[in-house]
Amino acid sequence: MPPVPSTSRLPESVDADAATDAASAPRCYALADHTRILIADLDALRSGVEPGNTRSHALALAPGLVLLEADPARETRAFEALALALLAYTPKVSFAQSHTLLLEVGSSLRLFGGVRALLGKVAATVAGCGHAARVACAPTAWGAWTLVQARVTRSSRRWHVLKETTLARVLDSLPVTLAPFAAQHDHALTQIGCASLGDLRRLPREGIVRRFGDGVLGWLAQARGEAPDPRAWFAAPPSFHAALELQARVESAEALLFAARRLVMQLAGWLAAQHAALSGFELRLEHELASRHAPRTSTLALAWASPSRDAEHLLWLLRERLNQTELAAPVIGLALVASQVSEYAAPTDTLFPMAEAAEASLGQLFERIGARLGEQNVLQLFVEDDHRPELAMSARPYRESGAKRARKPRKAGKPQQEALASAPVQSAFDLPEVPLPTQPRPAWLLEKPLKLAMRGDRPVYRRPLKTLTRTERIESGWWDGEGVGRDYYVAADDQGRMFWLYRERIGGQWYLQGLFG
Template structure:
């Protein structure tokens, strides 16, 4: 099924200068000294589109006036397109600040067209823009519905009904002939299609007929798909000096959404990101503050990254006001989507557990959340060390660190901080009750470079059926060595 989603950004010139999350005291965008976009506060003061600059200043003297910047608008549109690449790799830019997404192959992945449209609209809002969304079986049809805010159409029949009621001025090639069309009583696209095609082509040109054919599926459409850059580097200039780190989360979320689209386009997952907080430039310029996020498990989802950034920014004290943000992804790897198990593990998946650990590390500090790391040592006290949760320990590397013959005999999960000397009763070690040896011995002779150990370890069982890990020391220098037993660990 071929289905297109069109996103038209009608307020793009205004929102480039006045994002929805900012505190707006009144903003007006000018082009050739005339108002082309204005905020709600300026509208309440009496400013209207097409008004000259002098009249707008008289009505709203405290309003902020900005000149239209086409490069900034193009940059904002490119940022939106990059973020929407997470939904489909086939995304094209159309006329008049509109993006076209071929989502026919993405419907099942995102749960249908309604859920997909909701997620697309939610992403556009998170970027700080207001968009008009529509969908149709053809790209030009979706573009026309989005430009006129005429709803959605899932079949060709419903699309034709909606298009027939739209005004012909919606089509760019027809705008130069609106007076002639109105003079002959052609006020809708449906009436325009019923005109004789040869005469319409001679009067208005071939471009008008091609656009009508594209919208109604009578001609194959050709598009130039947006290509994501080879590496990710996104910047955002703030609209004011920000002195509170938590207030930067809105801009950071916008950059993370672009990162999500870039990762999906290249089928990659990120292991480490860097958020650079840029301070004042010029003579008092200082180095940017770096907020680095290390991930135990690579991800390509924005929700987890935003949660980690929120925790880090909440604890950050800014050395100077921030005027810009920059997000980089220096460490990525190929995406490996998790396989769905027929019988999922209770309590969440492995990825959920890793996200919890990463959230704790961001909240408590990486040095306060530790994990066990094996060491190449036979001595139980030295066979394990505790390192930060952000330290990468690959399973293969962990097994390689262990001696080859370790693990052939049982070892307990819990070791005592210090071995406990046991008394002897009836020639047996005693710990609450006489202990019976239940395994063969594991001899350890190691540590000649430091703390030398010569021990024989055994698993023992008490009368309460509890299992203990004992060892007896061997004094090779004594003529009649005395048997001394110690409790070193407990079995679960």
């Protein structure tokens, strides 16, 4: 698959007359080396310019053609970024000549739903990374490489071949000029009347070796699957840090998502290659120094509860965060740094739904709500080991449910140091096994108990209240200096509304602490 490489636009110098003639012609662009056209844009293709044309021939066909010089360093970075994103589909990605990436996907077909589905996903990933590509598949690496070259030059209509017998027949019909050695022996192959790869294969082997060397026969055998083709696979870096220079200044945070998508797709490929997932990353923004007080860089940190490697899930969280972000200055560059990386174990397929899968999906739902409303607004209730009602329950952000820690006591005579030990964490959907109270408790407690007035011997909350239950006594907290001694009652007014009251054992003052629905 040959994606269009990123290049720096350096137009070729022309004389004054040629510049005058080309001024009125429509402008188009093509990438060229010192002799031939490598890649042309759509306008140049409509003018008749094709890959392989000489520079002078291309300029004669399209007077407004601007020839661009390749930037090898930039192309290498672009191809490495693309290879990193494609690691999401197979760990075996290799580079080949003519701006081609080769993927060995034999072991990935069933996972991604077959050849057509996998090719569609690969093409979508390449397009999402900002490249245009031509995709072909074959049982051998050189076979797929030759078919994709035929697709680029429109030499064949057969780009997807799954059987070696079919591949051999298709290769024999392709022009010999598609072979990687054709540029070196172009005139010699033409002089002997060799037009197709089938003509070349039918020549005497001794003559081919004597005139062109052993490499031609070896390439033919590898392309047809008759000889092994060992390759050096692309290796993902041990840590992830990807940067992207924007083509124009971006002033709104929402517009950054289109460029950040490329970095997230690279991150997903890196996580797949490392068999890892992550629960947070940093998006670093490089700002244009439009004002004296504008910062040079800023950081947008994202974190979530359950480790994930799903690119769409990460993009959703990033989109919601960007929608709530106001840029300090226009952005001209992005960088993505992976943090909080952990090992990832893929879920196993089961016949019946499991509780773990349901909890994982609800966890992602809470993460999305937190990304939209703010993590501090998504709370989880926890039961605490305390009899005082105002301390028997606490509300904490959902993300902190997996980070609860308990401090171990320090032994005497040991140097002082912090020692943290994992404490049992309450699940989001499991209730603790504690004895139920003998009397009903309200679900709504007041933030602070309300002192009640008295009318005769009865407490008053808008109306006189009458107790309905026997006394429930709570005496606790003597160890922390906030001890309480209370007698609790369920009370009601004359309209049937129910309340939870208590009377202090010392002083006899009445307080309202909860309301029943």
